[in-house]
Amino acid sequence: MHRRYFPEDFIWGAATASYQIEGAYNEDGKGESIWDRFSHTPGKILNGDTGDVACDHYHRFREDVKLMKELGLDSYRFSISWPRVLPEGKGQVNEKGLDFYKQLVDQLLKAGIDPAITLYHWDLPQALQEKGGWANRDTAKYFVEYANLIFKELGDVVPLWITHNEPWVVSFPGHAFGEHAPGIKNYQTALQVAHNLLLSHGMAVQSFRQLGLPGKIGITLNLTPVYPFSDNEADQKACDLQDAFINRWFLDPIFEGSYPEELHQIYRKKVGEFIIKNDDLEIINQKIDFLGINYYLRLVVKHNPDYNIFGVETVKPEGREYTEMGWEVYPEGLYDLLIRLHKDYAPEALYITENGAAYQDQIDADGRVHDQKRIAYLKAHLKNAHRAIEAGVPVKGYYIWSLMDNFEWAFGYSKRFGLIYINYDNQQRILKDSAYWYRTIIAKNYIED
Numbered sequence: 001m002h003r004r005y006f007p008e009d010f011i012w013g014a015a016t017a018s019y020q021i022e023g024a025y026n027e028d029g030k031g032e033s034i035w036d037r038f039s040h041t042p043g044k045i046l047n048g049d050t051g052d053v054a055c056d057h058y059h060r061f062r063e064d065v066k067l068m069k070e071l072g073l074d075s076y077r078f079s080i081s082w083p084r085v086l087p088e089g090k091g092q093v094n095e096k097g098l099d100f101y102k103q104l105v106d107q108l109l110k111a112g113i114d115p116a117i118t119l120y121h122w123d124l125p126q127a128l129q130e131k132g133g134w135a136n137r138d139t140a141k142y143f144v145e146y147a148n149l150i151f152k153e154l155g156d157v158v159p160l161w162i163t164h165n166e167p168w169v170v171s172f173p174g175h176a177f178g179e180h181a182p183g184i185k186n187y188q189t190a191l192q193v194a195h196n197l198l199l200s201h202g203m204a205v206q207s208f209r210q211l212g213l214p215g216k217i218g219i220t221l222n223l224t225p226v227y228p229f230s231d232n233e234a235d236q237k238a239c240d241l242q243d244a245f246i247n248r249w250f251l252d253p254i255f256e257g258s259y260p261e262e263l264h265q266i267y268r269k270k271v272g273e274f275i276i277k278n279d280d281l282e283i284i285n286q287k288i289d290f291l292g293i294n295y296y297l298r299l300v301v302k303h304n305p306d307y308n309i310f311g312v313e314t315v316k317p318e319g320r321e322y323t324e325m326g327w328e329v330y331p332e333g334l335y336d337l338l339i340r341l342h343k344d345y346a347p348e349a350l351y352i353t354e355n356g357a358a359y360q361d362q363i364d365a366d367g368r369v370h371d372q373k374r375i376a377y378l379k380a381h382l383k384n385a386h387r388a389i390e391a392g393v394p395v396k397g398y399y400i401w402s403l404m405d406n407f408e409w410a411f412g413y414s415k416r417f418g419l420i421y422i423n424y425d426n427q428q429r430i431l432k433d434s435a436y437w438y439r440t441i442i443a444k445n446y447i448e449d
């Protein structure tokens, strides 16, 4: 068996997000979020599930940090619920909410685990949504005020900061397709939201620099390599458009200070304008210390003039494996993506801030969860991350999505991504076989293939 050793200082982590695990949705002064509002709206979430209780992490965080320590994690990526610390989104601070995060960080540091904080993982204060939410440019300003509050409270002990999680998902599923909170279906609004999110990212990075904090700051994007169904020109063109739609629309402003011109023209013609102010792109194009990548799948596309405004249809290749989300298992796509990012954008450092899979997990007669498919998925992706590192790509760490089963947005609790199984009837935590497997990988710092 060939041993693939990872760099000595490689960071082994796991990730979660506030709305998906915390619960206590209206406790200790927390304000309403747009996901509280969305999940309480009939018909939005499978089985009428909500994040009201979720994994009850708000009350059980000490037990959960003990489990992270048992796994030997180097780092734990989590997000802060903006309305838990600023119930109205701005102004009055909720000290009990802030205190929760200070205690969580304190428990992590005591356990020898580096906190990695995502400032925004989709749970906008509802009070700000009432003022237009991310479609309102002022929200960028309120985001920086919120970020500064957290920077000042935790900036000297937290080494890794992520401004936003997946602005593409916030923009399009949230404001064009209506599948995510706030459930808007307006493409032009989605483009303005994408821009204001990027602007808020750049402004927060500037503020982080001005505070002279010791940590590193970046952004996490869902990046999906796109492949043409055939090598005919129309399919290749469709592939380039889909790549611009998902990947370059965010990568180009952040790393080059400009939007992809061809796609911008299509949007001007078929969707309409969105407001860009004079030095916005200069602000967005702030140097970042790392790029966070959420990788799950690839897309295969073909040209179909009737399909959507791009004339691009995604296809499902035959004979491939798919996860419970219907996403193709394509580990080579992680290698291809990392090589492309290194070549085209050359980020100073890269973290895989999410990678994982939902499979049908159940507790067997022996009380264990034998999630062999998840182990195979994770191992195959780690192998490809390792190939990229050997090719010179500066991948510094890997965070599994997710530490524990949790609220999977519109799918509710029906999809399980965790290394730790959650029994929602009694909040019992059960380490799946993949958790024990990951513990040995972390301990040995190599995989065998």
Ligand SMILES: OC[C@@H]1[C@@H](O)[C@H](O)[C@@H](O)c2[nH]c(CCc3ccccc3)c[n+]21
Pocket (backbone or CB within 6 Å): 017, 020, 165, 166, 169, 222, 224, 294, 296, 354, 401, 408, 409, 417
């Ligand atoms: O779906 C699993 C996880 C979510 O639970 C996380 O909150 C979120 O950060 C997250 N993003 C993705 C990728 C979403 C995506 C799929 C396909 C195409 C574009 C984006 C998968 N996940």
